[in-house]
Amino acid sequence: MTKPKVLISDKMDPNAARIFEERGCDVDVKPGMTPDELKAVIGQYDGLAIRSATKVTKDILDAATNLKVIGRAGIGVDNVDIPAASAKGVVVMNTPFGNSITTAEHAIALMFALARQLPEANARTQKGEWPKNAFMGVEVTGKTLGLIGAGNIGSIVASRALGLKMKVVAYDPFLTPERAVELGIEKADLDTLLARADFITLHTPLTEQTRNILSRENLAKTKKGVRIVNCARGGLVDEAALKEGLDSGHIAGAALDVFETEPAKDSPLFDTPNFICTPHLGASTTEAQVNVALQVAEQMADFLVNGGVTNALNMPSLSAEEAPKLKPYMALAEKLGSLVGQLAHGNLDKISIEVEGAAAQLNPKPITGAVLAGLMKNYSDTVNMVNAPFLAKERGLDVREVRHDREGIYHTLVRVTVATSQGDRSVAGTLFGNGSPRLVEIFGIGIEADLEGNMLYIVNRDAPGFIGRIGSLLGEEGINIGTFHLGRREAGGEAVLLLSVDQPIPPTLVERAEKLEGVKLVKALAF
Numbered sequence: 246m247t248k249p250k251v252l253i254s255d256k257m258d259p260n261a262a263r264i265f266e267e268r269g270c271d272v273d274v275k276p277g278m279t280p281d282e283l284k285a286v287i288g289q290y291d292g293l294a295i296r297s298a299t300k301v302t303k304d305i306l307d308a309a310t311n312l313k314v315i316g317r318a319g320i321g322v323d324n325v326d327i328p329a330a331s332a333k334g335v336v337v338m339n340t341p342f343g344n345s346i347t348t349a350e351h352a353i354a355l356m357f358a359l360a361r362q363l364p365e366a367n368a369r370t371q372k373g374e375w376p377k378n379a380f381m382g383v384e385v386t387g388k389t390l391g392l393i394g395a396g397n398i399g400s401i402v403a404s405r406a407l408g409l410k411m412k413v414v415a416y417d418p419f420l421t422p423e424r425a426v427e428l429g430i431e432k433a434d435l436d437t438l439l440a441r442a443d444f445i446t447l448h449t450p451l452t453e454q455t456r457n458i459l460s461r462e463n464l465a466k467t468k469k470g471v472r473i474v475n476c477a478r479g480g481l482v483d484e485a486a487l488k489e490g491l492d493s494g495h496i497a498g499a500a501l502d503v504f505e506t507e508p509a510k511d512s513p514l515f516d517t518p519n520f521i522c523t524p525h526l527g528a529s530t531t532e533a534q535v536n537v538a539l540q541v542a543e544q545m546a547d548f549l550v551n552g553g554v555t556n557a558l559n560m561p562s563l564s565a566e567e568a569p570k571l572k573p574y575m576a577l578a579e580k581l582g583s584l585v586g587q588l589a590h591g592n593l594d595k596i597s598i599e600v601e602g603a604a605a606q607l608n609p610k611p612i613t614g615a616v617l618a619g620l621m622k623n624y625s626d627t628v629n630m631v632n633a634p635f636l637a638k639e640r641g642l643d644v645r646e647v648r649h650d651r652e653g654i655y656h657t658l659v660r661v662t663v664a665t666s667q668g669d670r671s672v673a674g675t676l677f678g679n680g681s682p683r684l685v686e687i688f689g690i691g692i693e694a695d696l697e698g699n700m701l702y703i704v705n706r707d708a709p710g711f712i713g714r715i716g717s718l719l720g721e722e723g724i725n726i727g728t729f730h731l732g733r734r735e736a737g738g739e740a741v742l743l744l745s746v747d748q749p750i751p752p753t754l755v756e757r758a759e760k761l762e763g764v765k766l767v768k769a770l771a772f
Contacts (some may be wrong), residue, residue, distance in 0.1 A: 474500045726744055
């Protein structure tokens with residue numbers, strides 16, 4: 246039997262090549278190739294192991310006639326064209342947890358640097374000054390740390406902060422009271438955290454829900470003298486508003502390892518007193534780079550030799566026999582999870598996935614994984630059908646699977662229900678004869694719709710003329726309607742309108758729609 250052949254095209258710990266060889270793969274190590282050089286040789290390989298330097302474009306993938314798996318030693322896969330890889334049947338893996346400790350430690354290091362103004366004190370001392378009276382720091386002991394995001398990295402930061410005798414308050418939609426008790430921290434809403442925290446650290450990906458989570462408005466809600474650390478993603482903090490807060494003295498200090506635009510060659514924050522920055526060093530330790538290199542080698546070798554799938558970003562864990570039957574259900578389940586995640590408000594601590602009819606005869610685990618992946622993609626940029634159940638468990642999300650032998654009005658049905666602070670919210674869908682997923686119920690209202698592309702969800706009072714008003718509004722905004730779906734509880738009662746449109750929905754349209762007579766809720770959706 247021919248051994249799988251792997252190319253390591255970026256600088257990586259030498260032990261990664263050893264792991265490939267020990268597990269039955271032939272491996273070539275060729276870092277520093279140009280795109281043309283990579284394109285010329287990629288057709289020889291079954292696996293490609295990379296870090297951030299190699300750009301796996303569609304052009305490269307078109308030449309990769311034998312490629313089966315790409316492994317990224319690290320989290321970010323911006324350098325891989327995942328849709329093109331999926332179209333070619335190439336699995337894309339990453340190692341989302343290999344640098345968690347390193348990133349958490351960098352956040353703690355920046356917190357200390359802010360507390361004692363270390364960079365500025367160092368710079369002035371090395372200039373020959375002795376500015377002993379110019380710097381009056383603060384202790385971290387007894388202070389309140391506000392965590393925005395209490396997942397893998399956030400929970401490590403919490404553990405370190407508790408060891409420093411700090412109080413820890415956390416905001417995370419998936420953090421349950423039980424998990425908070427287990428971590429020894431206090432669960433709070435965002436406004437409470439902003440009002441109480443002496444230090445704030447961010448540990449959340451950049452999504453539509455988290456973009457500018459520390460906006461101008463939210464920075465104004467912080468405690469005077471707060472110090473802010475971001476080692477997560479650029480774009481979580483309004484950098485212009487942060488500059489104003491530092492200049493006014495409301496914010497005592499800020500440290501950024503990430504910027505909205507990188508590399509950050511220029512920023513209004515540069516040279517601002519009490520501002521510290523590093524060039525995206527969160528994962529830059531010897532230990533972290535060794536960890537991710539070894540993990541990606543183990544994952545790729547397991548896939549190439551045994552067919553095992555770990556941390557894949559574009560495929561679920563499936564056997565060859567199960568895949569054809571389950572894939573349409575997983576497409577439906579992911580869309581339902583995404584829908585309920587985009588529409589449900591408040592903290593999510595319980596989710597129920599029910600299957601009935603033909604769906605009840607299948608393995609529920611991939612369906613559950615797909616629902617959780619769809620749900621949590623609203624909050625995480627590294628989630629997939631493989632690691633979504635792990636992430637849900639880590640955050641204390643109570644996941645229940647319910648199988649009904651009965652058959653209802655649909656030959657097959659998947660229902661997703663989440664418990665929120667406003668009560669249970671449920672959506673349901675089925676498969677048409679050709680395997681196409683279709684929404685059939687949303688929050689108790691019957692409505693049939695495809696969940697595709699950009700959509701506008703509106704809850705309104707059922708009244709004559711409303712459809713005309715919303716159509717006119719979209720026309721004025723230059724937005725073309727693709728499909729139009731209506732549902733209502735009863736005549737004159739609460740109604741639901743679900744529109745598919747040909748382009749992303751701007752915030753200005755949502756704001757205008759919210760002002761229409763009879764409108765209760767407007768939400769832009771994307772699938």
